Amino acid sequence: MKKNSTVIQEDPENTLGERLRLRRKELKLSMKEVAISSGLSIGFISQVERGLTSPSLTSLTAIANFLRSDVTNFLSQPKSKSSITRHQERDVYTINKNGLQYERLSDSFPGHTLNSVIIHEMPGHRSESISHEGEEFFFILEGAITIYIDGVVNILEAGDSLHFDSSRSHSAWNHTNKVTTVLHVCTMNVFGDQDTVKDIPGIFDCRGNLIFSKDHSMDLNIHSGNK
Amino acid sequence: MKKNSTVIQEDPENTLGERLRLRRKELKLSMKEVAISSGLSIGFISQVERGLTSPSLTSLTAIANFLRSDVTNFLSQPKSKSSITRHQERDVYTINKNGLQYERLSDSFPGHTLNSVIIHEMPGHRSESISHEGEEFFFILEGAITIYIDGVVNILEAGDSLHFDSSRSHSAWNHTNKVTTVLHVCTMNVFGDQDTVKDIPGIFDCRGNLIFSKDHSMDLNIHSGNK
DNA sequence: AGTAAATTTTAGTATAGGTAAAATATATTA
DNA sequence: TAATATATTTTACCTATACTAAAATTTACT
Numbered sequence: 001m002k003k004n005s006t007v008i009q010e011d012p013e014n015t016l017g018e019r020l021r022l023r024r025k026e027l028k029l030s031m032k033e034v035a036i037s038s039g040l041s042i043g044f045i046s047q048v049e050r051g052l053t054s055p056s057l058t059s060l061t062a063i064a065n066f067l068r069s070d071v072t073n074f075l076s077q078p079k080s081k082s083s084i085t086r087h088q089e090r091d092v093y094t095i096n097k098n099g100l101q102y103e104r105l106s107d108s109f110p111g112h113t114l115n116s117v118i119i120h121e122m123p124g125h126r127s128e129s130i131s132h133e134g135e136e137f138f139f140i141l142e143g144a145i146t147i148y149i150d151g152v153v154n155i156l157e158a159g160d161s162l163h164f165d166s167s168r169s170h171s172a173w174n175h176t177n178k179v180t181t182v183l184h185v186c187t188m189n190v191f192g193d194q195d196t197v198k199d200i201p202g203i204f205d206c207r208g209n210l211i212f213s214k215d216h217s218m219d220l221n222i223h224s225g226n227k
Numbered sequence: 228m229k230k231n232s233t234v235i236q237e238d239p240e241n242t243l244g245e246r247l248r249l250r251r252k253e254l255k256l257s258m259k260e261v262a263i264s265s266g267l268s269i270g271f272i273s274q275v276e277r278g279l280t281s282p283s284l285t286s287l288t289a290i291a292n293f294l295r296s297d298v299t300n301f302l303s304q305p306k307s308k309s310s311i312t313r314h315q316e317r318d319v320y321t322i323n324k325n326g327l328q329y330e331r332l333s334d335s336f337p338g339h340t341l342n343s344v345i346i347h348e349m350p351g352h353r354s355e356s357i358s359h360e361g362e363e364f365f366f367i368l369e370g371a372i373t374i375y376i377d378g379v380v381n382i383l384e385a386g387d388s389l390h391f392d393s394s395r396s397h398s399a400w401n402h403t404n405k406v407t408t409v410l411h412v413c414t415m416n417v418f419g420d421q422d423t424v425k426d427i428p429g430i431f432d433c434r435g436n437l438i439f440s441k442d443h444s445m446d447l448n449i450h451s452g453n454k
Numbered sequence: 455a456g457t458a459a460a461t462t463t464t465a466g467t468a469t470a471g472g473t474a475a476a477a478t479a480t481a482t483t484a
Numbered sequence: 485t486a487a488t489a490t491a492t493t494t495t496a497c498c499t500a501t502a503c504t505a506a507a508a509t510t511t512a513c514t
Contacts, residue, residue: 016284030460044503046462053502056470057243057281057302072299075284114364114390114414137341137412139366163341185364185412187341257491271472273493280471283501460511466504473498480491 016060019074021049023067038062116185121145121174129171134187136170138162143180146173243287246301248276250294265289343412348372348401356398361414363397365389370407373400 024034031049035042040059047053048063055063057071064071118141121127129148138147139161147154147162149170156162164170166186174180251261258276262269267286274280275290282290284298291298345368356375365374366388374381374389376397383389391397393413401407 032460040502041504042460043462043464043505046460047503050462054284056283056502057287059502060284071302075298075302114362114412116364116366116388116390116412135341137343139343139410161343163343183366183410185341185343187414259491267471268473269491270474270493270495273491274472277493283471286471456514458511458513461509463508464506467502468504469499469502471499471501473496475495477494478492480489482487482489484485484487 015051016054016074017049017051020063020067023069023074024049027067029067034063034066037066114185114187116183119182119184121172121180121182123174123177123179126173127171129169131167131169134166136162136164136166136184136186139183139185141181141183143174143178144176145180145182146175147171148173242278243281243301244276244278247290247294250296250301251276254294256294261290261293264293341412341414343410346409346411348399348407348409350401350404350406353400354398356396358394358396361393363389363391363393363411363413366410366412368408368410370401370405371403372407372409373402374398375400 024031031042031045034040035045038045038059039062040055044053044055044059045063048055060074061071064074121143138156140156140158142158144155144157147156147170149164150168154162155175172182251258258269258272261267262272265272265286266289271280271282271286272290275282287301288298291301348370365383367383367385369385371382371384374383374397376391377395381389382402399409
């Protein structure tokens with residue numbers, strides 16, 4: 001293989017090897033213990049931690065498993081920036097006037113994972129059942145709502161919250177005759193990246209609903225400020 | 228190398244190769260385009276997608292970058308389960324009676340990333356400045372609070388929200404003379420895994436505060452139900 | 455200071471990460 | 485429908501690196 005074999009992340013504070021070492025030390029393990037338990041040699045662990053060699057995915061998985069940490073924790077990209085959203089300055093997106101209104105809270109910074117909106121579900125509105133990557137957290141701010149997860153009914157009221165893996169089939173129904181307000185936070189799925197390329201039709205929220213369309217034929221009613 | 232080179236995930240619906248192919252097709256790219264742009268051969272992309280060979284971390288990163296997706300999206304573990312927290316059934320943790328009260332909302336399921344609590348910050352309470360992996364989202368439910376990020380002042384009021392990368396130094400100060408209630412959601416860091424091993428002193432929340440201690444010498448005032 | 459344990463270094467090798475090119479499958483076009 | 489272009493898979497191969505064992509060095513402990 002003709003590739004340069006330096007470790008994937010060039011930031012000296014955040015290399016794969018450094019993260020592995022940090023984690024190992026947190027757990028007060030020796031390289032010997034890690035090596036034996038992951039079926040690798042002590043010398044190799046040393047080289048990996050010092051960035052002299054890069055483990056195969058199989059070896060990395062074995063190491064990570066013994067360190068009780070998901071592989072992804074050692075590979076995720078460093079992130080920066082923050083954003084603040086004032087309650088009087090939320091962007092409001094309307095999808096079909098009788099159904100949903102969104103107020104986008106979180107903005108994006110490079111590599112961000114969290115995505116959050118305030119959703120106003122109109123009385124009686126039902127969203128289609130979907131599933132996708134990531135996980136979601138609902139916090140009911142006002143009103144009540146029924147959420148189906150894999151067909152199981154969950155009736156939530158103000159102050160209740162629900163946290164689940166988005167790969168489970170889920171949908172929402174405002175079974176009341178008033179608007180329900182939900183704070184919705186989810187981990188970003190691959191469809192929702194801001195740097196969308198090629199023929200992805202637009203930006204989706206974490207529930208798979210199209211928010212922006214690229215060709216503007218489906219542009220939504222968007223405005224900022226007071227709803 | 229004597230290791231078995233099958234791909235790391237045995238679930239046929241979720242192999243690395245299948246995820247890569249799915250993503251490529253979503254973006255309507257050919258293997259040729261992926262190969263050329265990541266500096267690899269078409270045949271190799273094919274073999275990777277079909278699980279016949281496993282890419283090195285360097286190659287995987289190159290592919291993932293071209294697919295506009297973080298490496299971790301292709302490696303994360305499948306997740307299951309969900310949990311629901313009623314507003315009258317939240318677990319309440321008190322950390323030093325004059326400072327903070329937590330109501331834990333999200334529960335854990337294998338591989339979960341999100342972690343959420345409702346925090347009641349007592350008047351005048353200041354938390355220490357910390358930084359750690361992950362990202363955080365604050366939504367102010369009641370009252371007001373000052374949050375410092377890298378020394379920059381952010382004054383938030385009810386309905387405001389803040390989203391930032393936790394690796395930035397951050398702290399909070401309830402500058403008012405009333406209790407402030409904050410919904411706090413963050414991505415789990417490696418310290419907070421429920422399967423903590425060895426001499427980790429206990430479970431930390433995403434702000435690095437110790438919630439449970441293993442030797443119980445620092446056990447917190449924990450009860451469920453009405454606060 | 456002596457010793458045990460942990461880590462790094464060194465010198466090596468086997469295998470798998472990755473290739474080029476041919477073969478096959480699929481999509482497109484006239 | 486046939487011809488052609490494009491996409492993907494297959495095949496045979498190579499070499500660099502993933503990983504080793506063992507020695508040397510460093511660190512921690514008593």
